[in-house]
Amino acid sequence: MAFSRSGDKDWNFSSALDQALRLLCPRSLSTLELRRKLSQRSVPSELIAEVEEKLIELSYLDDDELAEEALRSYIEAEKYSTYYIREKMRERGLDVSCILDDYDECSVAVNLLDQRFSISDESLLEEIERGEAEKLNKKKIIYFLKNRGFAVSTIQSICHEWSPYLE
Numbered sequence: 001m002a003f004s005r006s007g008d009k010d011w012n013f014s015s016a017l018d019q020a021l022r023l024l025c026p027r028s029l030s031t032l033e034l035r036r037k038l039s040q041r042s043v044p045s046e047l048i049a050e051v052e053e054k055l056i057e058l059s060y061l062d063d064d065e066l067a068e069e070a071l072r073s074y075i076e077a078e079k080y081s082t083y084y085i086r087e088k089m090r091e092r093g094l095d096v097s098c099i100l101d102d103y104d105e106c107s108v109a110v111n112l113l114d115q116r117f118s119i120s121d122e123s124l125l126e127e128i129e130r131g132e133a134e135k136l137n138k139k140k141i142i143y144f145l146k147n148r149g150f151a152v153s154t155i156q157s158i159c160h161e162w163s164p165y166l167e
Contacts, residue, residue, distance in 0.1 A: 009042065016047040020055060028066050031056075032093025067094040075099070078108050083149035105154050109145055113158070116144060135167035 009015075016038065023029060023037050031052055038048045055061040070092065074085045082105050089096045117136055138159060145155045159166065 011043050011047055013047060013050055016043050016051045017054060019043065020051045021060070024055075024060055028069070029061075030063050030066055030093045031061050034061065063094060066092075067097065070094060071097060071099060075103055079112055080108070081105055081145075081149035081151070081154075083151065087149070105150060106157055109148075109150050109154050109158055112148070113141060113144065117141065129164070136162070136165050138166040141166065 019041060020034060020038060023034060029037070034052065034055070035048055038051070039045070043051075052061065067089065070089060071085070071094075074080050074088065080088075082100060082103055085100060085103075086096055117140075141162075142155055142159065145158070
């Protein structure tokens with residue numbers, strides 16, 4: 001049975017399935033992402049549902065497995081805030097597991113600050129304590145972390161910890 005809308009391509013199950021498989025080639029997609037992409041290509045919703053069922057049956061779509069992979073990838077990258085990770089997972093239509101509860105956002109933030117501002121360089125910190133080097137700009141650190149979605153409590157904790165080195 002072929003579906004079509006005025007001016008759109010005639011879609012049937014086979015062509016919709018082929019399109020879905022092409023979309024899945026570059027990277028794994030969640031069912032929500034695949035639905036969106038097929039809808040953007042004017043595939044009728046009835047066909048999208050059929051294709052989705054078939055892909056789940058064939059194990060080409062598995063949101064639970066994809067959620068674990070994506071979450072593990074974000075955590076291992078050690079450069080994202082908890083908020084950022086939750087938002088990215090939500091955008092993809094994936095559930096966030098309780099693993100994220102153990103994520104140490106504070107240490108990730110400190111590592112990012114170290115990469116950007118060299119805050120763990122012992123010689124720099126000694127120079128600041130002796131007054132031989134300029135203190136680190138507190139506003140820059142706050143904006144840097146805030147723009148990356150870090151929690152206010154994380155930012156406050158870091159600023160408190162690094163207060164002797166901040167202007």
